[in-house]
Amino acid sequence: MIETAFALKSDKADLRIRYFTPGHEMNLCGHATMATIYALKTKGLLEDKSKLTIETEAGILTIEIKEQKAGRIYITMQHATPQFEAFNGSRSKLAQSIGLTEEAIHPELPIVYGSTGIWTLLIPIKNLSYFDKMTPQSVDFPAILEEMPKASLHPFCLEAIDRNVDMHARHFSSPYSGTIEDITTGTASGVMGAYFANYIDREAQLPKTLTVEQGQELGKDGRVHVHVKKDAGKLNISITGTAVHLREIQVHI
Known part of the structure; x- marks a missing residue:
């Protein structure tokens, strides 16, 4: 994006x-x-x-x-403070919208809308083998995402290319954004940390830092470090990363 x-x-x-x-x-x-x-x-x-x-x-x-x-x-x-909302749409149509079948979706983890600042649909996938096969049909997203038609899609799994990494993900943009796929997504990586603490390992000792990889299917190698802790009983999420200078342009208004 x-x-x-x-x-x-x-x-x-x-x-x-x-x-x-x-x-x-x-x-x-x-x-x-x-x-x-x-x-x-x-x-x-x-x-x-x-x-x-x-x-x-x-x-x-x-x-x-x-x-x-x-x-x-x-x-x-x-x-922002993590929020989650249930996805009640068709799992089969959702899988089809990213070029997969329902069989690819993890049977034990929930599909939920999550936000730590912006809403995305978190889709747990069984394993890494499905990620190269994904082909987003963005035009179909709003009809499937009945509760939040403008949300993006964020499929992820607990297997990664780099063995030192905790999760792998791709991020498909809402068709209203004018883009198709994001190479590395800070906000969605952050909400993955909250998802981990809420749905994957409720007994995890916090604070905890998770590393998320993204972009490999697009020839890039993104990394986001997600920090999960609790303040006054509520999850507190932050991410760490860096940037590189590419070029400068001047815009005249």
Whole structure:
């Protein structure tokens, strides 16, 4: 997915960020946040701040910046409080919409809408072998997602290409966004951490960090580190990642 992020002044936080796909505005975007903070930091526009707050449509969230000795910058981004809603649609039609049959869906884990800032449908898949076979039919998504027609689809499994990684995923965009597939998805990776604590291992000792891989089917190798902890009995989710500078363009308005 390609988002455009705009960094603005805020009277509620250190800065405000607005996010747009080609099709609509989004409440929150993980990788666009990482890229924005990285760009501002490397341009010297954040001075020496290592902690700051950002105002988003998903709420005011905390950002922490750490610079390693090698000069690499890692950014930790808090997510909104996790929410889940039941999916009551056809499992068969859902599987077909990503080029699979219902047999590919994990029989013991629930399909649910999840959000830590933006809603996506979390689809547990039996194993890694199905991911190369996926072919999203985005135009069919809204009719299948009766409860949330504008949600994206996020199939994942507990098997990964890298043995040091906890989960593997792909992310198929809502047709209203004007894009098809996301290489690496920060917000959906964050809600996967909450899903893990809610539905996969309720007895997991927290705090816990999970690593999610994504993008391999598109020739990329994305990694998101998802931190899951509890504050006052509620799940608190944050993610850590970094960014790279590709190029600059000037836009004249």
